[in-house]
Amino acid sequence: MPLTLAERQEFLAQPHLAALAVTGADGRGPLNVPIWYQYSPGGEIWVITGTESQKLRHIRSAGRFSLMAQRIEPTVRYVSVEGPVTRIEPMSEAHNREMAARFLPVENVEGYLRASEHFGEQTVVFMRPEHWLSADLGDTAEL
Numbered sequence: 479m480p481l482t483l484a485e486r487q488e489f490l491a492q493p494h495l496a497a498l499a500v501t502g503a504d505g506r507g508p509l510n511v512p513i514w515y516q517y518s519p520g521g522e523i524w525v526i527t528g529t530e531s532q533k534l535r536h537i538r539s540a541g542r543f544s545l546m547a548q549r550i551e552p553t554v555r556y557v558s559v560e561g562p563v564t565r566i567e568p569m570s571e572a573h574n575r576e577m578a579a580r581f582l583p584v585e586n587v588e589g590y591l592r593a594s595e596h597f598g599e600q601t602v603v604f605m606r607p608e609h610w611l612s613a614d615l616g617d618t619a620e621l
Contacts, residue, residue, distance in 0.1 A: 481557065481612040487519035489557045489612070493580045494547035498525060500533065501540040509536050514581050515545055522604045523559065526569050526577055529599040537563060537603055545605070554615040561608035569600035 544560035
């Protein structure tokens with residue numbers, strides 16, 4: 479069954495690995511890659527990507543992207559959201575730290591931040607959720 483707006487926003491605010499999809503180029507299918515994301519209910523979604531990445535080139539060209547987060551326990555549930563890019567800006571240390579703290583155990587954050595210095599220049603892309611799809615398929619053990 480579909481989730482309510484509050485349930486969708488609450489779910490997306492949790493740290494799930496997501497799949498980002500954006501229109502491809504030259505007649506190819508969409509680019510679809512796993513990614514960390516940040517979201518607070520009612521706000522924008524943001525992701526971090528390489529400044530020279532194929533992903534960012536496609537996002538700039540399309541002006542929008544979609545993001546899908548899911549879980550399989552305790553029930554199969556997903557939220558997919560699509561919308562326009564609202565801004566693109568250089569990644570700050572605060573962005574990097576916030577994202578790392580969202581997805582990593584506290585004892586691993588500093589090590590990740592040191593290692594991420596070798597990732598090259600990074601960019602933050604913000605998106606305003608415009609279209610939502612969601613479902614909670616219930617407990618698969620009962621199927």
